[in-house]
Amino acid sequence: MTGWRLLLTRPADESAALGSVLAEQGIFSSSLPLLDIVPIPVSDTMREAIQKLDRYCAVIVVSKPAARLGVQLLERFCPRVPEVKCFSVGAATAQILEEHGLDVSFPKEGDDSEALLELGRLRQAIARPDPRVLILRGEGGRELLAQGLRERGARVDYLQLYRRELPHYPPGALPERIQAERLNALVVSSGQGFEHLRQLAGNDWPRLAQLSLFVPSPRVAELARAAGAQTVVDCRGASAAALLTALREHPVPVL
Structure with missing residues (x-):
């Protein structure tokens, strides 16, 4: 090797x-x-989304940059750790969130949206009337995750935190x-x-x-x-x- x-x-x-x-x-x-990774300037929309996380039955963080920037927003606008179910695509992203005291679940097999959509705890989280999900990501991410959630009856909001440049x-x-x-x-x-x-x-x-x-x-x-x-x-x-x-x-x- x-x-x-x-x-x-x-x-x-x-x-x-x-x-x-x-x-x-x-x-x-x-x-x-x-x-x-170029952070997007903090806006009123970002602040409001972070301060009202309790309106979501699930918050999904799709990358390590999204986790780091999301944690920064929490520390700035929501000093008390919210009681919200968080989900990530992989273990490394989950670790960043867990270090902030958040309850995080992620698929043990496969680091992608497809694996996350099959995760039992996520399905349980959205198995409620009028489920609403927030996805933290960068600009221009995949739509597969949101599409899969909408097919399961969830409303999906995005919080775009950064852009990726060459x-x-x-x-x-x-x-x-x-x-x-x-x-x-x-x-x-x-x-x-x-x-x-x-x-x-x-x-x-x-x-x-x-x-x-x-x-x-x-x-x-x-x-x-x-x-x-x-x-x-x-x-x-x-x-x-x-x-x-x-x-x-x-x-x-x-x-």
Whole structure:
């Protein structure tokens, strides 16, 4: 497994944390963040939503940035921890909320909206007259979760807390990094992260598409294969543990 040489593309702080875990296992990684998390300025709408969380039967937080920014809003506008059922897509997001004293549930298998929609506790939470759900997320997120909740009779509100932007890099930065550090695999943590990878690759994408690509879910795997990626590995989760399991199960390519 130590033959892997990975390009990490998460936001800088997350890539640093993941890189440390990989280094403990003897795995080389290089960080080239492809997502900048830019908070949206606090508005009256945000303040009102946070102060009236008790009108929702469930609050769903879909990412770690949404959890961090949501907790900041709670500390600012709602110092008493609200008695509301919270749900997250994965364990890392849940941990941020739990550290603030919130009651959080998340699917143990699968870090995606599909798995969350099947979670028994979420179904119980919305099994009431006129259920109302608040989703904390970034701009332009997937609609599958809201659609699934509406099909189950829930009203869904969004609280959009940030936008994801592609950091500025000079032309050729991505292929030059891969060549200089002899990287043999790419790691992305979301669909938008993959789209930014393709965008930064530009005309070099057909060549980079031959590298092993580790993705967090079947949806992102499908996007990658449709775009021409040759070897796509679905880690079935975005955690460091999920990535390590996938690395152990797949042979290091001979380049």
